[in-house]
Structures are given as structure tokens and as C-alpha cells.
Amino acid sequence: MQYDTIIVGNGPAGLSAAIFTARANLKTLVIGQKLGGQASDAHLIENYPGFKSISGLELMKIFEDHAKSQGVETIFGEAERFEKDKKDNTFRIIAGRKIYEAKTIILALGTTTRKLNIPGEEEYLGRGVSYCATCDGAFFKEKTIAVIGGGDAALSATLYLAALAKKVYLIHRRQEFRGEPIKLTRVNEKKNIELILDTVPTGITGNKIVDGLITKNIVTGKEDKIELDGVFIEVGSTPTTLMAKELGIELDDAGYIKVDAAQRTNTAGIFAAGDITTNSNFFRQIITAGAEGAVAADSASKFIKE
Ligand code: NAP
DSSP states (O other): EEEEEEEEOOOOHHHHHHHHHHTTTTTTEEESTTTTGGGOOSSSSSTTBBBSSOHHHHHHHHHHHHHHHHHHEEESOOOOEEEOOOOOOOOEETTTEEEEEEEEEOOOEEEEEOOOOOTTTTTBBBTEESHHHHHHHGTTTTTTEEEESHHHHHHHEEEEEEESSEEEEEOOOSOOOSOOOOHHHHHHHHHHHHHOSSSSEEEEEESSSEEEEEEEEETTTOOOEEESSEEEEOOOOOEHHHHHHHHTOOOOOOOOOOOOTTOBBBSSSSESSSBBBBGGGOOOHHHHHHOOOOOOHHHHHHHHHH
16 A cells, blocks of 8 residues: 555654645555553643643544544554665555555654663562553552652652542652642642652562562662552653664664654654654653644655655
8 A cells, every 4th residue: 555654653743743744635644553652641631732631542532533534544553664665765664464655754653661670560560560540540549559750740640649549659769850840739739649759669569469669768878668559650761763773764872763853864755753753852742742743744745745
């Protein structure tokens, strides 16, 4: 099957790009594994213009409906392999045993959840350890849990979980938080949230299911054990760049795809947008990912016309 552009990734960047490529009359396919990507895990989005308060998943469904209404085709699945035909400069993507061809590619694969890599994290995954508060929060009604991290995701997860759980410890390795001040204010107002600062988790304990967290204060060196039922890890993410490497696309030292202001990579015909790019290092939000997607779409359209 032949397309003008194939967008890999169906989060805010990929779906926004699709709306713009379709409206530029480019035959567009979006290949993605999880609708909305990480944005769908946010229980509440309060900073996307036009929506005072909406769940991440709901907003992403609206993005997808919008893209489809413009004629965008979507398939769920993994883009397993990329190839470039040197003769006619088309790209081939293999997904679900089918071959899809395109004149341009927009990579919008986002990021992958970062792990703590501490004892017990892998062992108790799904048995008290979680990376998604909205997915697993309901299992912890009236329980005691900890959230690890100091960014927007950790603050959002803490607020969401505090409405369900008996007690939430928010454990952060510094005194200052990266997340929005308004969220921190709300966290400080909740009586069942306790902040444990300058502290890192060093191990998760349990007996078939999680029963505790070992922590270390990085200022005093003091170790402690907290008895609890669950640990939500929200310590950021790393770019998903396996495919970019296959295509020989240039990355920065942290693994983000290097793009110029027009979202062009170092490879002609391949563009990138959203959390996977170096441009996103300035700010990682749905609105900025969407904007990068729109610019990438415009660049893909100009590339085809040229
Ligand atoms: P983030 O902003 O990168 O924050 C990650 C947090 O985890 C940081 O506080 C970091 O500590 C901590 N951390 C990292 N590695 C750690 C380790 N090994 N041990 C302990 N702590 C560790 O990631 P995020 O919160 O997932 O957010 C990602 C992006 O999405 C951000 O740009 C964020 O603004 C955006 N986002 C927005 C919303 C929204 O509603 N607006 C919701 C979620 C996410 P340090 O601070 O010390 O580095």
C-alpha cells in the first residue's frame, strides 16, 4: 500500500501531524500501539487550550476522531522494520506482516517509561508496582502507597491516588519540584499526602505482593523502611529511538532525534515530532507536541511538492 506519508506514533504529535497532512491532501497512514501514548495516562489535563479539564484519554480520542474525519487511515500495531529504497527514495515500513510504502515518514514515537532499576521493581510489577496511576489506582482503594518522582506526572499521580487511597507518600530526591506549582499547592493541601524529600527509594520488598519500600535520605544517609501496599513510579521517560537508529537518523547524546526548526531530521524525507525530538527538550506538553506535529506535516507536504 502506497502513502504520501506514514506517521509512526499515535500520540499528540502523530495525530496532530496527521490532521495537517490529510488537509494538505497527503494520503496519510498512522501506525501506533497505544492511542494517545503517555498523554492517555494523565487522569486530568488542565492546560490544553479549549479544554478546561479533560482526561488524557478522552482528549486523545478527540484527536483521533478529528484525524479520521479528515480521511486519515490508522492501524494499531508495531512498525517492526524500516527500509529505504535507494532507487526511488521511497520508504518501506513492515507492520503486522504487511508492507507499507511512503514518500515521507514522520516519527512521533514519544518516550518510554524510565525505570528505577532497584531490587523488587521488576519482581513486583503488577503486584504492587505500577507505572500508571490511572490504570492501576483503583486496586489501591483505602491502601497506603508511595509515588516516586517530582515532575508533573508524579504530582498528577499523587493527587489522583490521594482521592482513592488512605495515605500517599510522595517521595522525591530533591526539595524542589519540576512539576507545575499549582499541582504542588494542591498536593500540600491534601491531608492524606505526606512529602518525603531529599530521599530515593533503594528497594521494594514484599511477599508475593508489595509490603514495603526501603528509602535513603541522600543528605543524611539515613535508611528507612515504609510499610505500604503499592509503589507508583513516575520518574520520567527516555526517547523511543530504536527505529531512528535503524534508519541512521542522527540523535543527541541523550537519544533524542536531532531536528531543525522545521522538524527535519538529517535524512531527507524523514521528519520527527513530539517528545522524541531535541526541540521537545524546551518543553514537553501536549500543545508543544501537537505544534511540532503540525510543523512536521507542513515540512512533509513541502518536501513532496518539491
Ligand atoms: P520529568 O518532568 O522528567 O520528571 C521526572 C522526575 O523524576 C523528576 O522530578 C526527577 O527528579 C525524578 N527522577 C528521575 N530519575 C529518578 C531516579 N532514578 N530516582 C528518583 N527520582 C528520579 O517527567 P514527567 O513527570 O514524567 O513529565 C514528562 C513531561 O511531560 C514533562 O515535560 C511534564 O511537564 C509533562 N507532563 C505534563 C503533564 C500535565 O498535566 N501538564 C502531566 C504529566 C507530564 P529531578 O527533578 O531531581 O530530576
